[in-house]
Amino acid sequence: MKAPLIVVGLVLALGPFALTSQSLVNFAMLTVVSAFLGQCWNIAGGFGGLTSFGHTIFFGTGAYTAAILQTRWGLNPWLALPAALVTGSLVGAAIGAAAFRAGLRGSYFALVTLAFAEVFRVLSNSLDFTRGGLGINIPLGMGAGNFQFADRRSTYAVALAFLVLATAAAAWLKRARFGARLAALRENEDAAAALGVNLVRTKTIALALSGGLTALGGVLYAQTYLYVDPAISFGVERSVEMLLVAMIGGAGTVWGPILGAIVLHIIADVSRSWIDTPGFAPMLYGVVLLVIIGLLPRGIIGIWERWRA
Amino acid sequence: MAEIYAAALINGLLIGGVYALVALGLTLIYGVLHIVNFAHGSLLMVAMFAAWLMAEKAGVHPYAALPVVALAMFALGWLLYRYVIGRVSRGEDRAILLATLGVAVVLDNVFLTLFGGDTRQIESDLTFAVIEAGPLLLSVPKVIAFAVSLLLAGALWAFMALTDTGRAIRAVAKEPEGARLMGIRPERIFALAYGIGIGCLGAAGCLLLPSFFVSPHVGNVFVLVAFTIVVLGGMGSFPGAVVGGLLIGVTESLGGLWLGESLGPIGISLVFIAVLLFRPTGLFGAAR
Amino acid sequence: MRHTRLTRRSTLAAAATLAMPSIARAQAAPIKLGLIHPVTGALAGAGGRCRLGGQLAIADINAAGGIKSMGGAKIEALLGDAQGRPEIATQLVDQMAEAGAAGFTGCFASNLGLAATQAAAKYGIPFAIDSGIADAITTRGLKNTFRFFPNNTTATTDAMAALDAINKKAGSPAKTAVIVHEDSEFGTNSVKLQAAKLPLIGIEVKALLPHATPTRDFTNIVLRIKAEKPDIVLISNYENEYVLLARTLVQQRVELMSTYSISGGGFNLKFAKEAPQVAENMIDFNHWHNPKDPRATAFRKRVEDSGQFYSWELPFGYFAVKLLADAWERAGSADKEKAIAALNASTFSDHFMPYGPTKFTDGQNSGAHPVALQIQQGDMHVIWPDSFADVAAVFPRPKA
Known part of the structure; x- marks a missing residue:
């Protein structure tokens, strides 16, 4: 990337720390969280071509990990971060091992993740361990030691750190041998297998990596809103949002999800403001979505690529 | 207790027939376009609202409205593919998927704006009509929906197997480039297949309304079930959709009895996952 | 698909201005009130009726001359669509607080109410719950949260x-x-x-x-x-x-x-x-109104005449706003702390719900019954x- 772009990126990323408006910081925070989740999806869905429709499984796993660690075992919520990395990766590895061993890909893989998300939703809605449909209230107790921030800038800082981490992982994938193997599988499974790439292992690791990172987002959610329930954790909307952010921005590129999150959040906010009729704004949002898909088949990053070419 | 099991079994079959009805269009669209139509639930909602409007504003019973609604939905589906989905996606798989998602967002919110978010229903003489089968009372609207879904599946199968258009659709489904060389224009066939699939939803909406309700979110209630049936039956197979629908109906019904209605719905998802993992071609699907 | 929304409803204020041109020019600055409800998504129907109730109350208060102890200050509605998502309810609170909201009502669903009251507590802005029945909303020790209606x-x-x-x-x-x-x-x-x-x-x-x-x-x-x-x-x-x-x-x-x-x-x-x-x-x-109170019958007729169907969400939205307005009226100020003090001392009785006189214990009206x-x-x-x-x-x- 060229120097001016790095400067613009740094200003955008660090700017919110200078803002006094909590709502603008909040907007930045939501955008960064969204970019982070999109980037997590991108690691599996973009670089690996594993089009997941149930990525909220990992988000929800992280959120419940945080809530249960505190309310059941009284552990410090910061411990939820490493714990969620582990639980998220394990769930990713388990689903990946099952699905890829069975040779699922494309629409079939998308559907199986959708179904797993539903299983998680029903289970968390039924089990005592997760307090069923009651959901879990995390007791209010503001303070950095307790991972509850009164100032949104602190939440933003954590979200930004997550985004940097996930983007570093994406950049690494772009260069590393592992990423090359993954890309080879995405482009042509048979050819890659003929070259000695272990399909099940490579894809499973990618999903586990993506799952572990996504779970961090769930922890941040739980610590910010202090309430976790089956619909918030495992509802299909969040899965769709992650996928849209990555695909609209440009799946399989390092900067695509970030662009996607920025553009989608701005569109959502602009289309929402000043329109009073319920339903009208999201309708407009849907139309804009169709236009972007129609005009930019490679995602928003396509504009940049075209300009550079 | 045996009586309850028998009842649950029969009831499961009846519900399964209704599910099959929703799944028929989905399996056709998958079979031809090879995409998961994420606008399916929203289009079912549109069909149900159309039926509800006819009943509420014009006093036409949903069964009488069925041909009109099915035709209108066919037209809507055809137009949607021809002018929105096809155009936006240029036939690219990922883009088609995103385009159907976008269409769903727009449709859901158009109806929310027009009708508000409330649940609506109709009550007619048929609502409470039952057929007495021994100790069981079978709901007439469900029996009718069941019968029509079998008929419709048969008709679709015959259409695909016996007519020129049907053969053209199958040719495109199998080998779009080859079909093009034969003088068939795949894009037209895609629009036609999408139209027929959505037309089936028109019929489903009319048959469902008397025993169900309608709201802008009603599609979500059926969508995962429809996906499951399509996968279970084999993507693209009509007999598969019917048998899959019946199996899922029974699974749900008996699952509810054994596991409790709360944990019961998990049965559907587990069947879904098991089929995907162990027999992804489904019961009636050709090899991928 | 995350959306946020914050719109200024000036039409009501404009209508009031037209009706009373002479007073309107020389009046006090309006008091901004945030109304947060799910008006899209699965809860849209009932959430929308809560909002409508709130809007009717604002129209009534303004038409009757605003908050009299504050020189006839009008209430200006800030409308927010929480879409059934707690994070959006929270974002709306932030936005509205910065837009100068002196109070909030909402949020129809308990999980939205939990998130929004917690966010508003950070600013110390009074929050009148309309619908949202979970006990936890008022038992968490938030000083800014008041519920005129019964809990679970x-x-x-x-x-x-x-x-x-x-x-x-x-x-x-x-x-x-x-x-x-x-x-x-x-x-x-x-x-x-x-x-x-x-x-x-x-x-x-x-x-x-x-x-x-x-x-x-x-x-x-x-x-x-x-x-x-x-x-x-x-x-x-x-x-x-x-x-x-x-x-x-x-x-x-x-x-x-x-x-x-x-x-x-x-x-x-x-x-x-x-x-x-x-x-x-x-x-x-x-929940329901007191059917023996003629004001309730009139209110229902007014809603039905406008083509809406009448449900308990309407008076809930309505009286959540009235409760706040009553506090501002008695405090003679829209200052957050004074309003909260006035709410705590509230004996609000100008309503047609089947409740006795209002008495708040830790933010919960103990006289409220379904x-x-x-x-x-x-x-x-x-x-x-x-x-x-x-x-x-x-x-x-x-x-x-």
């Missing part, structure tokens, strides 16, 4: 007292019950209390039947009810499932003395109109408590 514990305890009273009045014919409930927070919470309480009022619980949301078919559940042969069925679930269950009970010819729902999601006037046969004589324990309702001849009637009842209960209902 009151609702469930009262519901059993009402059932007992209705049953006793009829000579205690009901001895057995089956409870059907949806399995998330709303149903699970109240069912625990019901199951513990029913034996104490002489009704044996024969079965507890939880079901998921969505449930597409109730035939199995109804067959199990039929097998238990209960005198009454208690129902706690949401609108769609309520409608299907009620219809299936009739269709499968289950002989019951009555159904008794607690905050029955689908029990409303639209249901009475669209499914008259099913709805007739069903009983629900829920009522027992029955649909008779297609209309909604209060049948308990006697002091507010406008008709006698039909219980047990006549056999078909």
Whole structure:
């Protein structure tokens, strides 16, 4: 990337720390969280071509990990971060091992993740361990030691750190041998297998990596809103949002999800403001979505690529 | 207790027939376009609202409205593919998927704006009509929906197997480039297949309304079930959709009895996952 | 698909200006009030009615000359769509607080209310809950949060007292019950209390039947009810499932003395109109206005004349706003701390709800109580408590 772009990126990323408006910081925070989740999806869905429709499984796993660690075992919520990395990766590895061993890909893989998300939703809605449909209230107790921030800038800082981490992982994938193997599988499974790439292992690791990172987002959610329930954790909307952010921005590129999150959040906010009729704004949002898909088949990053070419 | 099991079994079959009805269009669209139509639930909602409007504003019973609604939905589906989905996606798989998602967002919110978010229903003489089968009372609207879904599946199968258009659709489904060389224009066939699939939803909406309700979110209630049936039956197979629908109906019904209605719905998802993992071609699907 | 929304509703203020041109020019700065509700998504219908109620209250207050102790200051609505997502409710609170909101009402659903009150507490801005029944909203020690309406514990305890009273009045014919409930927070919470309480009022619980949301078919559940042969069925679930269950009970010819729902999601006037046969004589324990108060009748007529269907969400939205306005009026200021002090001392009585005088204990109005309702001849009637009842209960209902 060229120097001016790095400067613009740094200003955008660090700017919110200078803002006094909590709502603008909040907007930045939501955008960064969204970019982070999109980037997590991108690691599996973009670089690996594993089009997941149930990525909220990992988000929800992280959120419940945080809530249960505190309310059941009284552990410090910061411990939820490493714990969620582990639980998220394990769930990713388990689903990946099952699905890829069975040779699922494309629409079939998308559907199986959708179904797993539903299983998680029903289970968390039924089990005592997760307090069923009651959901879990995390007791209010503001303070950095307790991972509850009164100032949104602190939440933003954590979200930004997550985004940097996930983007570093994406950049690494772009260069590393592992990423090359993954890309080879995405482009042509048979050819890659003929070259000695272990399909099940490579894809499973990618999903586990993506799952572990996504779970961090769930922890941040739980610590910010202090309430976790089956619909918030495992509802299909969040899965769709992650996928849209990555695909609209440009799946399989390092900067695509970030662009996607920025553009989608701005569109959502602009289309929402000043329109009073319920339903009208999201309708407009849907139309804009169709236009972007129609005009930019490679995602928003396509504009940049075209300009550079 | 045996009586309850028998009842649950029969009831499961009846519900399964209704599910099959929703799944028929989905399996056709998958079979031809090879995409998961994420606008399916929203289009079912549109069909149900159309039926509800006819009943509420014009006093036409949903069964009488069925041909009109099915035709209108066919037209809507055809137009949607021809002018929105096809155009936006240029036939690219990922883009088609995103385009159907976008269409769903727009449709859901158009109806929310027009009708508000409330649940609506109709009550007619048929609502409470039952057929007495021994100790069981079978709901007439469900029996009718069941019968029509079998008929419709048969008709679709015959259409695909016996007519020129049907053969053209199958040719495109199998080998779009080859079909093009034969003088068939795949894009037209895609629009036609999408139209027929959505037309089936028109019929489903009319048959469902008397025993169900309608709201802008009603599609979500059926969508995962429809996906499951399509996968279970084999993507693209009509007999598969019917048998899959019946199996899922029974699974749900008996699952509810054994596991409790709360944990019961998990049965559907587990069947879904098991089929995907162990027999992804489904019961009636050709090899991928 | 995350959206946020913040719009300034100036049309109402503009309408008031047109009506009273001479006063309007020289008036005090308007007081901004944030209304946060889900008006898109699954909760859109009821959330929208809460919002409408709030808007009607603002229009009324402004038309009557605004907050008089503040030089006739008008109230300006900031409308926010929380879409059923707590993170958006929180974002709206931030945005509105910065736009200068002096108070909030909302949020229809409990989980939205929990998130929004917590965010507003950071700014110390008073929050009047309209609908949102979870006890936790006011028991978490937030100083800014007030609920004029009943909480879940009151609702469930009262519901059993009402059932007992209705049953006793009829000579205690009901001895057995089956409870059907949806399995998330709303149903699970109240069912625990019901199951513990029913034996104490002489009704044996024969079965507890939880079901998921969505449930597409109730035939199995109804067959199990039929097998238990209960005198009454208690129902706690949401609108769609309520409608299907009620219809299936009739269709499968289950002989019951009555159904008794607690905050029955689908029990409303639209249901009475669209499914008259099913709805007739069903009983629900829920929120409603005082039918003996002519202001309530007028309010209902006003809503219905505008083409909306009338439900309890309307007065809830309405009086959440009125409660805040009353505090501002008495405080003579929209200052956050003064308003909260005024709310704590509130004896707000200018309302047509079946509540006694307002008294807040830790933000909860201890005088607030729901009522027992029955649909008779297609209309909604209060049948308990006697002091507010406008008709006698039909219980047990006549056999078909």
